[in-house]
Amino acid sequence: MAIFILCAAGKGSRLGAKKPKALIELAGKPLFVHSLAKLPLTGIKQIIILVPPNYKQEFKSSIEQHLNKKVQQKIKAMIVGGNTRQNSVANALNYLHEIKIPNQEIVLVHNAANPFFQIKELKILIREVKLGYGCALAQPSVDTLRVVDQNLTVIKRLDRDYIWRTQTPQAARFGELKKAMERAQRLGQELTDELELLKCNNQPIKLVPTGSLNFKITFARDLKIAEAVLNTQQ
Numbered sequence: 001m002a003i004f005i006l007c008a009a010g011k012g013s014r015l016g017a018k019k020p021k022a023l024i025e026l027a028g029k030p031l032f033v034h035s036l037a038k039l040p041l042t043g044i045k046q047i048i049i050l051v052p053p054n055y056k057q058e059f060k061s062s063i064e065q066h067l068n069k070k071v072q073q074k075i076k077a078m079i080v081g082g083n084t085r086q087n088s089v090a091n092a093l094n095y096l097h098e099i100k101i102p103n104q105e106i107v108l109v110h111n112a113a114n115p116f117f118q119i120k121e122l123k124i125l126i127r128e129v130k131l132g133y134g135c136a137l138a139q140p141s142v143d144t145l146r147v148v149d150q151n152l153t154v155i156k157r158l159d160r161d162y163i164w165r166t167q168t169p170q171a172a173r174f175g176e177l178k179k180a181m182e183r184a185q186r187l188g189q190e191l192t193d194e195l196e197l198l199k200c201n202n203q204p205i206k207l208v209p210t211g212s213l214n215f216k217i218t219f220a221r222d223l224k225i226a227e228a229v230l231n232t233q234q
Contacts, residue, residue: 001045002126003105003174004074005092008032008059008112009050009081014218020052022112023062026223027230032059033066034115039074043122045105047074048095050081050088086181086190086197093178103175106130109194110169116213116229117169124208125171134177134198136170137210164207167214170194176203 012021022032029037036047051059056078063072079095081088089109096107106129108122121137128135141163147155170193172180177194180201184191191197199205217226 001106002043002122002171003046003048003096003101003107004039004044004169005048005050005089005107005109006032006035006112007050007081007085007088007109007168009052009088010085010113011052015220015223020055021217022051023055023058024223026115026217026226029066030062031115031217032112033062035110035112035117036063036067036071036075038117038119039071040119040122041070041074043126044074046076047071048092049075049078050092051078053080056080084190085193086184089194090181090185093174093181096174097178101174103173103178105174106171107174107177108169108171109177111216113217114168114214115217115226116215117167117210118214121208121210121214122169125169128206128208129171129173132204133206134170134172134195134203135206135208136193136195137167137214138164138207139167139210139212139214140164166193166195166207167210167216168193172198172203176201 008022010021015021017024023030059078077095079091082091106126125135141160145158145163149155180197183201184197195205213229217223
């Protein structure tokens with residue numbers, strides 16, 4: 001069993017949207033709904049949703065309209081996110097600490113903008129956490145990547161055999177992630193994701209391969225690609 005934290009507090013500015021990204025419609029449903037609708041009810045203990053300020057009611061209405069009762073019953077809290085992803089996740093971890101979640105509980109942190117993860121991948125993430133790792137879904141790079149300076153002068157080429165693109169969900173024991181978050185806050189670090197938090201706290205981390213369709217919807221073109229993917233799956 002695991003706790004599923006859905007990061008849905010992003011503004012969606014790069015999408016050019018007039019509403020939060022998670023509420024933008026994808027195939028007739030708000031984007032955040034697609035991740036929740038596929039969760040395995042037997043493997044998820046509770047769901048925490050991080051939402052933008054002043055939008056709780058819209059999220060509640062979407063949940064009631066698009067998710068079945070069993071999924072709705074798993075949603076235990078809607079928490080207002082912070083001004084960064086890290087601060088948002090910290091708010092969720094603080095809530096879990098307040099309700100006395102044991103340190104050994106497994107936490108999955110997922111971006112609402114990644115609707116195409118697979119259930120079998122969640123099971124692998126949970127298995128790896130039980131083996132002592134912090135972990136995340138990721139894809140091997142298929143591109144040739146180069147490091148440049150501020151003038152776009154090439155400094156070096158990276159060996160793509162060792163370059164992976166990290167996606168979500170990302171997973172860890174609650175106690176380990178909370179400790180890593182507290183360290184980053186104490187040092188004034190703003191890190192990009194949970195894997196980096198854990199790595200900086202000397203936690204062993206591991207990547208779990210995911211398919212190429214598990215991409216993050218960031219720009220308007222990504223939304224069109226996601227629509228096409230859903231059309232082929234119907």
